[in-house]
Each structure stands twice: as structure tokens, then as C-alpha cells.
Amino acid sequence: MSGFDNSGAVRISPDVVATIAGLTAIETPGIAGMSGGVSEGLAKRLSGKNVQKGVSVEVGQLESAIDLRVIVNYGSKIHEVCKNLQTNVKESVMSMTGLSVVEVNVKVEGVVFQEETTDALQKVK
Template structure:
């Protein structure tokens, strides 16, 4: 069965039936885990994500691509983020990788083979906490 053109991961079956997890659910788990990391200002979803947000819809999977292996036991994740100015980007990326891997494996039972972090911009915040400017590459 295909959901939005993507085959969901089948993570279990029993006499009662099967359990499948859509790739978008895995992406939401990854997005929540990534945004909990200090130094991540936002996820970057490109033009489509920006349009959805302007229409008042929060897309929890924006900027995230999930690939589930053909045997449906492993997955890889690509994330695009906006980093906060003042944080060491390599450390933020490593923490994102650890957090996302832990969250997905803990909640789904899938083995995460890779978490690729793409930093697409920097967010500058002033002393009052308001975001003033984003610089995107």
C-alpha cells in the first residue's frame, strides 16, 4: 500500500494484522528531535514549506527526507536546518544526528543508518530574543 506515493515501513505483523509507519511520521519524529537541539533555529523546508507556514499550517516534517530500505528495517534521514548564530555548527550537527537516531530507533524500532544534516542558513537574534534576520546560502 502506498501513502502519498511513498511506501510506509512495515514494522511488525502478528495474527491480528500488520503495523505500518508512514515516512511522514518518521519525518515528524526526526523534526521534533532536531528542533529540541540547542543551536537549531528552525527547519528549512524551502518554498513549499514557507507557503504552508504562511497559510497558517505548521509542517512538522519540513526540510526532512526519509528513505526506508526495501527490507523495511532500516532508514536514512536528510535534514535541512537554519542554525542559530553563535553555536558551533559541527557540534550542533552531531547532536542532531544523535538525537534523531535515538528518537527514531526508540519509537519505531527501525535501524537508522545515516542522518545527514544540511545547514542552509544562519539565524541572528538580538538581546530581546526577537529574530531579526536570516541569512541563507
């Protein structure tokens, strides 16, 4: 006997999936940060506690779909960065939650020079 029975259910909060996806995204090479949306024509870069910003998720009992809004580093091959991002997020969410990830959609909302990334991250801290 395995010690488990089917008398209950486990539900994963969309906030948990969003946090996993956001943290994985900002750890992906080429990603400068998450975008909180476009305000007055400028994307706001977010990191740290705000990793859920720029992430939208739909979570069912067995599946999830994830939308990411990101800013990439200038000089990166955007299509390669986004493909790696999709793979990394899908694998992280699947391994940590057991949910099947049916899609990871990426919207690139900005490009930033490396110096700007460093300055912005220092202001956030």
C-alpha cells in the same frame, strides 16, 4: 506464550518518521528551525505544524535514512550542533519506531541571529 504471533506486519509511514525527526531537530540546542528550501536566496524557517518541511526520509521494513535541512543559531559551533542533531534524531526515531536508522544527513542552509529567531517564531504563531 507471549500473546503475539507473526501473522501480520507493522509498517511505519515516512510521515511519522519525518515528524519525529523534525520535532527532535527543533528541540536540539543550536537549531533555530527547519528550512523549507531556498527560495529567492532566503531559507524559510519552519516550526510547529510544519516540522516535516526540511525533512526527507526513506523508510524500509527495518531501516530508515533521514535528510535534514536546518538553520542554526549564530555563534553555535555548527559541527557540534550537527553531531548532536544526528545523535538525537537517530535515538528518537529508533526508540519510537524500532527502525534502524542507517544515516542522518544534515544540510545547514542558514545561520540566524537569536533576535531574528524570536521575531520569526512570533510571526508564525
